[in-house]
Every structure is written in structure tokens, then in C-alpha cells.
Amino acid sequence: MKLRFAPLSKGIKLHALTIDVIEQHEVKISAPAAYSAQFNVHFLSSKREHIIFNERHNLDDCIAPESEEPDLEWCITKTISLPQDLAACTQDVSSKMMTIKHQVAFTVELLGVGKGLSMVGI
Secondary structure, eight states: OEEEEOOSSTTOEEEEEEEEEEEEEEEEEEOOHHHHHHHOOOEEEEEEEEEEEEEEEEOSSOOEESSSSTTTOEEEEOOOOOOSSTTTOOOOEEOSSEEEEEEEEEEEEEEETTTEEEEEEO
16 A cells, blocks of 8 residues: 655654554345334344554654655555455455445554644544
């Protein structure tokens, strides 16, 4: 993945980047007739998610500025190594009763001059 960041104010430095690959499962089934009649519920559903890949990168020394002034823009390239075994990671599936999907989430840690550490989720 190639990420580009542009700070909104001067004096901000990139500190770390966390990459999560999240697997989300959703199951939806028809409610039994008695349950549906008694509670006026037509479907039962369940949603779960878990992190199948997590990696944190310290960025203090590995920033490659795209421009001549390092405070204008940062560009970072990182490889995400997904599990090769289907027991660790299921492929995306979408059916009438079940959906499995994945998303990549980034958390960027920023150091501001005199303001300490800030975290931004993307």
C-alpha cells in the first residue's frame, strides 16, 4: 500500500502507523414462525468482526518526503502480508444468508510541537 499524508499545520511529525485487516461476518436467518408471530420479528441476525492482521510501524526514520520541504507531504509504502491459509482468513462471500467481507484500517500517530501524541483512524 502506498499512503500519502499532508499535515494541516506546521510542526506535526509522523510517529507511527498501525495497519489492521479486519474480517467482518454477518449471518441473517428467518425467524421461526412462533417467534415471528409472538415478537413481530422476521429475521435474526448476528454480526462479528476480528482482526486477522495487525502490524505497527515506527515512522521516525522511514519517512520519504515527496517534496523538497518535508513538512509539506509524506509518502509511505508498506506491504501487507495476508495469511495464505483459509483457516486464518476467509475469502469475501455474499449470499442471502451470509456475508463475509474485509477492510483495511489505518491508525496514524502524530507528534505535535508541544501538544504530545495524537492518533487518527483512517
